[in-house]
Amino acid sequence: MSASLAATPSTSVRVLKIENVRVLRQGKLQRTSLWVVDGKIADPQTRFWTLSTQQELAPHAVIDGRGCIASPGFIDIQLNGGFGHDFSNPDITEQQILDVAQRLVATGVTAFCPTLVSSSADVYSRVASKYMRTHNAHTRKAANMLGLHLEGPFISTERKGAHNESVLLAPVDGIVSLEQRYGALDNVAIITLAPELEGAMDTIQALSAKGIVTSAGHSVADVNTAIEAADRGLTMLTHVFNAMGPFHHRDPGLIGLLGLTHNRPYYGLILDGLHSHRTSARIIRSCHPEGLVLVTDAMAGLGLAPAEYVLAGERVDVKKNGAFLVGTDTIAGSIVTMDSCVRTLIEYTGCSIEEALVAASTRPAQVLGIANRKGTLEFGADADFVLLNDDLHVLHTYIAGELVFDASTLH
Structure with a gap:
């Protein structure tokens, strides 16, 4: 995984974008980007239509997922x-x-x-x-x-x-x-x-x-x-x-x-x-x-x-x-x-x-009875997710949008 810092938004809300990943949503893997805003999975289209400037839209960090799987x-x-x-x-x-x-x-x-x-x-x-x-x-x-x-x-x-x-x-x-x-x-x-x-x-x-x-x-x-x-x-x-x-x-x-x-x-x-x-x-x-x-x-x-x-x-x-x-x-x-x-x-x-x-x-x-916020990557859910390779070995683990495990630290 590689990360780059984007232009820092003027808002104090933390924004993370993980691009080039296959996101598990509604039982299917979809190649898209995963947006996290203040610890929740975010809808980028909603952000586009509700925020007024490019600076507000910009994430704090952009991570290249290199085609890996993003699962709840x-x-x-x-x-x-x-x-x-x-x-x-x-x-x-x-x-x-x-x-x-x-x-x-x-x-x-x-x-x-x-x-x-x-x-x-x-x-x-x-x-x-x-x-x-x-x-x-x-x-x-x-x-x-x-x-x-x-x-x-x-x-x-x-x-x-x-x-x-x-x-x-x-x-x-x-x-x-x-x-x-x-x-x-x-x-x-x-x-x-x-x-x-x-x-x-x-x-x-x-x-x-x-x-x-x-x-x-x-x-x-x-x-x-x-x-x-x-x-x-x-x-x-x-x-x-x-x-x-x-x-x-x-x-x-x-x-x-x-x-x-x-x-x-x-x-x-x-x-x-x-x-x-x-x-x-x-x-x-x-x-x-x-x-x-x-x-x-x-x-x-x-x-x-x-x-x-x-x-x-x-x-x-x-x-x-x-x-x-x-x-x-x-x-x-x-x-x-x-x-x-x-x-x-x-x-x-x-x-x-x-x-x-x-x-x-x-x-x-x-x-x-918590599937509205856990175990899902639907918009509005808690940003708890795991990035896996094609062999389904864990690469990164995130909780509330924060990195809590990075497999690269093992090497």
């Missing part, structure tokens, strides 16, 4: 930690959280939902307030937090995966049970629970009314229970295929929701080569491509060498191919990056570059 920034809505830090650790510091957020931008992630794994009320009371939503993390070259994803403890003991069974319970008193365990829900974006548990249906309905996304996971729900949950407001499946009952033609369980004609949920898909076989990814994408959301489910071992790490108090053996509870073959999160998931989706399914980028950016924003 990636959004990871299931991230347990990374780079040696476990988000469920009650002793985690704000500096450690910032360290994760700063290192994520190298993978194209501009925003994320810090995910807490099933824990005790004491742990939630000590840790949850450390993950307040952020809007200006770019000033510290870090990805923004979009609210917590609370995965458990209202999940099935039969499909607990790497979760600690001793802290699991049913939401017998509905949302009151959740508040007793979690505390206040003001900063919560997503809750993963098992819809077959006592009190879960009323909980799903109450959460939906509060604007909190409910996702089904770690569950043995049959298809009829799953359908009722969708009717009550369930909108997502957590790490599809994993920690849920297997598909059966007479009772497809949670996966059966993808065959509905209405209320079809989004579903998180982890493409690390371990959580799902490539043919499974191809099948699920063919079934409901508009619902596919790439997630990493990454844990503390992300970005580091194979060794022993911790996930919510559980010892995890990170190997070259994945993360496992020590002494078992139970998967305990992943060590994959979001940009890798994008490339793998194309490899596994043969989908277009555009579809893969949407699954990592626009789709998670839709899940959270």
